[in-house]
Amino acid sequence: MKALVLETPGEEPKLSVKEIETPQVGPLDVLVRVKACGFCYHDVAVMRGVLRRGVKPQIILGHEISGEVADVGELVTAVSKGDKVVSLLTESCGQCIRCRTGREYRCLYGKGVGHAVDGGFAEFVKLRENGMALLPDGIDLQEACLFACPMGVALQAARDVARLQPGETAVVTGAGGGLGVHAVQVTKALGARVLAVTTSPEKIDRIQELGVEEVILAGELDFSEMVMALTEDQGADVVIDTVGFALFSSSFRSLSQYGRMVIIGEVAGGKVSINPAEVMFKDASVSGSTGAGLRHLLEVAAMVQQGRLKPVVSQTFPLEEAITAYRLMREKQTFGRVALVP
Ligand SMILES: [Zn+2]
Ligand SMILES: [Zn+2]
Structure with missing residues (x-):
């Protein structure tokens, strides 16, 4: 698959679009074909190198992911191939006190998507079954990438x-x-x-x-x-x-x-x-306050369906033009969110 890899962070980060192996799904994993991935200030901070703690080397950034389920692990029951989904921001354990009290985005053992584990600036992303929400009908899949963050x-x-x-x-x-x-x-x-x-x-x-x-x-x-x-x-x-x-x-x-x-x-x-x-x-x-849980994502989806909220994706870029998106963000020239569309 094609993926945008952060080779070297810095004010002018070295990014490259590479052909890498599509991730294999484990029993509880879901492979998502990325439709769009929002370009967050978090991504800018990691690209600049001002945020380094806990970042996987050669990271594929991006945690604001919408897409379609392409493959599921053998124990996955919540989603199936072809479902339209939106990711949460963190891979969570589902067992710890925070996960059990509705704060799975602050899981004690959580790993940030597009931070500690590879994210959505790629054709495919591997997510946990509990790290996503099924989209209701009638919602634009591209815009939906902004539902969690x-x-x-x-x-x-x-x-x-x-x-x-x-x-x-x-x-x-x-x-x-x-x-x-x-x-x-x-x-x-x-x-x-x-x-x-x-x-x-x-x-x-x-x-x-x-x-x-x-x-x-x-x-x-x-x-x-x-x-x-x-x-x-x-x-x-x-x-x-x-x-x-x-x-x-x-x-x-x-x-x-x-x-x-x-x-x-x-x-x-x-x-x-x-x-x-x-x-x-x-x-x-x-x-x-940072982060958002599954319940917030689902409420946002309902509010969008009711016409009370409208995601603002003002521009989209292919992976190859990520550096342009980065510069526009740095110069505060973007309105709302820009998104990468692999
Ligand atoms: Zn974000
Ligand atoms: Zn947990």
């Missing part, structure tokens, strides 16, 4: 971690990015009034089309003043932050009393200073 990730952050309630105000930072575009949609679907923050002027119109109340252009300025002006000086109940370090101060200052900030992305990396008294007197919480 970033869409399920955004759903978990906004609903389960931030406990966003209908009628509350939510700020989403990095609103034109892959996580951001979907976090905007999720917060809207949960009934929030959404203020979208972006640093890319050219993305404003497309963000507006997602139905947000206001798009705030964050440049050098502290955007929390805009948030305060738009909320009668109350601040936002929830901030879903997909940017991290670079916007942390403004994001935190945007919070209302009892505000909840959830960090789901870190683009630049760096340290911030925070005054504990401000956290205390605001009764605020600052949390992190």
